[in-house]
Amino acid sequence: MAEDLEYEPVSVKEVLAEMKDTAELLIDLSYSAVLLGSDEVAEEVLELEDRMDVLQLRARMSLLMAARSPEDAEGLAPVLGMVGAAEKISDAAGDIAKIVLEDIGLPDAMRAALPEAVETLVRARIVADSPFTDRTLVDINLETETGVRALAIRRRGDWLFNPGPETVLRADDVVLFRGPEEGIDAVYEDATGAAYEPPNPPAEGIEDLERAVDAIVHMKNMSELAVDLAYGAVLFDSDEVAAEVLELEAEVDALQSRFEAWTLQAAGRIDDPVSLRGLVHLATATEVISDAALEISEGVLRGLGTHPVVQEAVLESDEVIVRLTVAPDSDLDGATLGGETVKTRTGMRVIAVRRTHAAADDAPDGGLRPDAGDWIVSPGPDTRLHTDDVLIAKGTRSGAGRLAALVGDDVDIEG
Helix, strand or coil, rough: CCCCCCCCCCCCCHHHHHHHHHHHHHHHHHHHHHCCCCCHHHHHHHHHHHHHHHHHHHHHHHHHCCCCCHHHHHHHHHHHHHHHHHHHHHHHHHHHHHHHHHCCCCCCCHHHHHHCCCCEEEEEEEECCCCCCCEEHHHHHHHHHCCCEEEEEEEEEEEECCCCCCCCCCCCCCEEEEECCCHHHHHHHHHHHHCCCCCCCCCCCCHHHHHHHHHHHHHHHHHHHHHHHHHHHHCCCCEEEEHHHHHHHHHHHHHEEEEHHHHHHHHHHCCCCHHHHHHHEEEEEEEEHHHHHHHCCCCCCCCEEEECHHHHHHCCCCCCCCCCCCCCCCCCCCCCCCCCCCHHCCCCEEEEECCCCCCCHHHHHCCCCCCCEEEEEECCCCCCCCCCCCCEECCCCHHHHHHHHCCCCCCCCCC
């Protein structure tokens, strides 16, 4: 039965920060539930979806109470957009989870492709004799030693979305770990006492179906990137970054159109076309996530700017977004992201780079090189950085500090 709610004063900033963290966790969990074929992970998604329903109602009530003039309404409209977008992401994640819980099914090709698109995420229940039991995260030193991060902890029905260094793990805690598979293997076994067994499904051999699956994987990657960039756009009040979100949303729409054509063609070549229903559900939900990203950044796109409470909420959320500038004497001046193993050394994911000058070494396959002022969205390991390039990156606050030191930017991460 749904929880009865009444208005009570709450911090809109704190609610928005929790909604952002919950929305991003829901994206991770929902796709991981599909990859693992796990009812348990899918059920966690529905639990979080219920929590999001409560959060968005509390946020809306508080925002309605705060609007006392046309000027207030104009300033708070983008905040309401952010609330609605987080709710959309939550609903889409719930739809993805139901693919598993309702046994709608997916082709084997989908499960074969998703590991390449999803950083390994596992749900682990801490056993009493685990080496993690009754120890703090800083004592365990997971992130530094294994690259694995504790995303969230569920303890006696309550969620902790921002486990810090001093957070103590207890027996029977349900912990969501994310990281490289080689690190996950060891962490999962230490936490549960059982070996981690990754899925290893067979590949599908129908060409049109493989194209449809590839389209969904690209849609997923672009939708997640759009969400990250959207929060970056509101944090830095950047219409340029918001414009990139708009471009990504249009690309996802185009991919969905191609996906529909390939799926219809594939349906005529398999014995059970109904088995493709889950694929259609997944594509639809993924497209909704990209639409939600556009809603997050719409206030910036329309010149309404970013309300200070939104900027503070993004700053105080679990995974921080930072904008850093490459210094002339830093290790990254003239180096590639892969060559300096930036993600491994810092734990941060660089989601965009803004060029301050044209760089011939970034021209793909002899194509046009980026001009000064252009954004490189989702840069790869071969992307070379130069002095004064601006990086937008996402990760933990401690990882942001390591990245700031690497690029030579003395920005105040804690601020």
